[in-house]
Each structure stands twice: as C-alpha cells, then as structure tokens.
C-alpha cells in the first residue's frame with residue numbers, strides 16, 4: 336500500500352512548524368517556501384510578468400522572499416504590500432531582503448498591468464493565519480485578481496479560504512494552482528476548496544514525509560490528521576478475479592428500498608450493485624404487492640416485496656444489506672427498517688436517504704443499529720447529516736470533518752458525508768476526504784448509485800475500510816471519467832455513472848481529478 340496523502344488541519348501544521356523551526360536557522364522554512372514557489376513559477380510560467388500581492392503576516396513574507404528569488408533569476412516582478420497589520424519576525428526579515436525597487440505603492444488594479452495571460456498574479460495575502468474577514472483593501476485586490484484573465488498562483492492557501500474546513504469568504508481568491516507548504520490541508524479539498532484552490536501542489540519544505548515527524552500532540556492527531564484518497568489507495572477494487580468462481584463467490588445484495596413513486600431509486604441501487612460486481616441482487620420494494628414484476632432493462636434483478644425479502648433474506652444468502660433509497664418515512668417504512676435491523680446482525684449494512692431520517696428520529700432504531708455486529712455504513716448528504724446530529728445544515732457544512740466524525744462516533748458506524756469532497760469517517764475516529772468527483776454528480780439518483788456500489792463491494796467481501804473509501808472514490812472517479820469524455824458534467828445521469836464505474840474496475844484508464852475553472 337502507498338503512503339497516504341496526508342491532510343493536516345492547521346493546528347497540526349502549526350505544531351510541526353514550531354518544532355521544525357526550533358531545529359533550523361531562523362527564516363529557513365520561509366526561505367524554502369519561497370524557493371519552492373520560485374521553482375514552480377519558473378517551470379509553469381516561464382515567461383510571464385509576475386505581480387505578487389502580499390499580506391501583513393508570514394504569508395506576505397513568503398511573497399516578499401519569492402519576489403527576491405525571482406528578481407535574482409532575472410524575472411520581471413512587482414510587489415504590492417497590504418497596509419497595516421502586525422509583522423511577525425520572519426516576515427520583517429523577508430521585507431528587509433526584498434529589493435525596494437520591486438515594491439509598488441497604491442493598488443495593483445489601476446489598469447497599468449497587462450490584463451491578459453502574460454501576467455501571473457501570486458496571492459501571498461493570507462495563509463493559514465487568517466481568522467477574520469478579509470480587510471477591505473485585500474478584498475478589492477482579490478476581486479481584481481479573480482477577474483484577471485491570466486492565472487493566479489496561491490501560496491499555501493487561497494486567501495479567504497479556510498484551510499481546515501474549505502469555507503470560502505466572499506471575495507476569496509480563486510486560483511489556478513495552489514502551492515501548499517509542509518503538508519496538504521483538508522480545506523483545499525472539500526466544500527468550496529476545490530473551486531478556489533485549483534490544482535494543488537504540495538512542498539514539504541524538506542521536512543520529509545509528515546508521518547515521520549514526531550509531534551507531541553496526540554489529541555490533535557485524531558482530529559487533525561487525515562488523508563486524501565486517490566486511485567492508488569484502493570487496490571482491492573482492481574484485484575483480478577480467480578477463474579474458478581461462480582455467482583455465489585461474489586455475494587448477494589439485499590436492498591430494502593423504493594416506495595410507490597420511488598421505484599427508480601431502488602432499481603438504480605440494484606443496477607449499481609449488480610454492475611458493481613455482486614453475484615446476485617435482490618430488491619425488496621417497499622410496497623405490499625410490488626406493481627413491477629421485474630426490471631425490463633435489468634431483468635437480472637430479482638424483485639420481491641419488502642416483507643418477502645426480509646422474511647427470506649437468510650435463506651436467500653444475503654451477504655450485504657442496503658436500505659433507504661426512496662424507502663419513504665411512513666410507519667410501514669419504519670416497521671420494515673426495524674425488521675431489517677434485527678435481521679442477520681452480522682451482515683454488513685448500508686443506510687441511505689430515508690433510512691437515515693428514520694434513524695435520526697428514533698433513539699430505538701439508532702440503538703438497534705449500534706447493536707449490530709457487521710459493518711455499518713451511513714451515507715448522509717448534509718441535510719440528512721443535520722438530522723442525524725440535530726444541528727442545522729449550515730453547522731454541518733461549517734466543519735464537515737467534525738460533522739462526519741461525530742456521526743461516526745454517535746452511531747458507531749462508518750459515515751460518508753456527501754457533497755464536493757465527501758468526508759469519510761471511521762467508527763474508530765479516522766477521517767479521509769475523497770479526491771474524486773465533480774458537479775456532474777449533482778443530479779438525482781447518484782446517491783442511490785453510491786449506496787448500490789458500497790453494498791456490492793461489501794457483499795463481495797472487501798473489508799469495510801476498502802469498501803467504503805474505495806466505493807466513494809470509485810463513484811467520483813466514474814463521474815470524472817465521464818466528464819473527461821464530454822458526458823458531463825452538464826447532463827450526466829446516475830445510470831451513466833454505473834457503467835463508468837464498472838469500466839474503471841475492469842481496467843479503464845484512471846481519470847485525472849476534475850477541475851472546473853481553468854482560464
């Protein structure tokens with residue numbers, strides 16, 4: 336297995352920074368940050384004129400030192416320095432080293448600079464230290480940078496983006512690229528992070544792999560240390576199948592879903608489970624007498640009534656359950672879910688959509704869930720998460736990592752908090768952010784497809800961590816593969832995601848992460 340792509344919350348970055356700085360000559364980390372930025376500018380923007388916008392703290396210090404480096408390399412570079420602020424020692428030294436003739440007074444947005452791709456703007460206004468709204472002058476400069484037709488390179492974090500949560504202030508910088516220092520940060524990959532950070536590059540400032548750095552803060556480690564999941568983290572998805580196998584080798588998925596009017600949700604989950612590789616898929620429709628005898632477009636699915644499936648799940652050999660997609664929240668739905676939670680307690684279970692609403696409003700169901708022995712997976716979108724936590728949706732989105740970890744802790748289950756940069760939290764307290772996916776998934780039915788894929792992977796015997804993290808990655812990567820060939824993001828459909836996921840598992844090329852805004 337590859338080393339994980341670490342994501343560190345600011346408190347952990349600060350702890351590493353402090354211990355590393357104590358062991359190094361003064362200014363050394365900032366010097367390394369500026370040199371890394373200069374290397375990136377030389378490689379990616381070899382001919383552009385460079386305008387560097389600097390803030391009052393050490394992020395501005397990085398910018399001042401970058402200006403000095405680029406000047407030494409013969410590049411045309413100009414620097415604007417935000418008025419006011421308390422100047423840390425490293426930044427003060429950086430300004431002493433910045434040749435004064437590079438410094439411009441006034442504002443950069445006067446029309447004197449070229450308004451085209453021949454100008455690179457570097458955002459060194461604020462990094463991980465911004466704890467207040469952008470001051471008015473910084474907001475004005477950021478508006479100008481965001482309207483610029485050429486690229487913006489953000490140092491460490493796009494100014495105005497919260498490095499921990501991905502929450503963006505009004506006027507926050509929208510960068511083509513972010514060069515982030517010491518380690519990658521979760522806020523660059525969830526919520527508004529991907530829209531503001533663009534492509535993220537990491538420079539560890541020579542501190543080595545962050546796993547190897549000792550930092551004396553165990554409390555920070557559980558909450559502050561996570562990982563970004565990418566294609567190399569999920570080898571179990573791509574394991575070749577043995578020849579000597581049969582349909583019983585790949586598990587049976589049982590699905591409790593699809594109240595009248597919502598049959599499609601059940602069928603999408605069923606098709607995703609089948610094409611996600613399950614040997615057999617049984618769909619128990621949430622109707623007394625299902626109106627649909629079979630799915631004419633997927634006749635391999637075995638349709639039953641919910642009662643029949645729940646009564647015979649054990650005989651039918653179900654190896655993973657999915658419940659909730661279009662299930663409804665009627666008393667019948669609650670009774671079926673109660674029945675299911677008592678059924679085959681060692682079998683893995685994925686709860687989505689209405690099943691989450693039912694769990695949220697019944698302490699009895701929640702404790703039945705926690706009492707089960709097999710893997711338990713909850714896949715809320717932010718609204719469903721808010722019900723599970725008894726908080727409002729804004730509070731969930733204000734710290735998606737904290738929300739996902741709290742759901743996992745409270746319900747003793749895996750939690751997938753969906754949306755751009757889905758957060759996956761384990762019942763043991765670990766968290767990851769999924770690095771695949773794009774707005775093509777913002778369409779009805781893709782959540783049903785995710786539930787189907789997760790159920791299929793669990794039924795096939797993947798361990799819970801591989802099934803949940805791998806399934807979430809696969810779902811997003813399928814959408815990325817579709818977008819890369821023009822099937823979306825606009826107009827992508829949930830059913831298309833299923834076939835793209837199947838192609839990836841069978842050796843289809845791994846798509847690059849989707850990045851929407853490229854000038």
Ligand SMILES: NC(=O)C1=CN([C@@H]2O[C@H](COP(=O)(O)OP(=O)(O)OC[C@H]3O[C@@H](n4cnc5c(N)ncnc54)[C@H](OP(=O)(O)O)[C@@H]3O)[C@@H](O)[C@H]2O)[C@@H](O)CC1
Pocket residue numbers: 352356364365366368390391392393394395397420421422423425460461462463464465466467468469470490491492516
């Ligand atoms: N230290 C190191 O070893 C290394 C650090 N590195 C770099 O340093 C960055 C972190 O630097 P930082 O801590 O100085 O914070 P930064 O992001 O520059 O912003 C805070 C500054 O802005 C000020 N300020 C905040 N809000 C404000 C407002 N609304 N309006 C006005 N002012 C406001 C705030 O003032 P204060 O709130 O403290 O009064 C403070 O002065 C990090 O992201 C990386 O780029 C790298 O060189 C690697 C080595």
Ligand SMILES: Nc1ncnc2c1ncn2[C@@H]1O[C@H](COP(=O)(O)OP(=O)(O)O)[C@@H](O)[C@H]1O
Pocket residue numbers: 688716752753754755756757771772773774775776777778779780781782783784785810
């Ligand atoms: N902008 C986006 N970027 C990445 N993934 C997204 C985006 N919008 C939606 N998704 C993903 O699509 C799925 C939507 O699930 P959900 O909201 O439950 O849809 P539905 O209930 O219609 O099936 C989730 O996996 C979510 O993470």
Ligand SMILES: [K+]
Pocket residue numbers: 394458459460461462489490491492493494
């Ligand atoms: K910045």
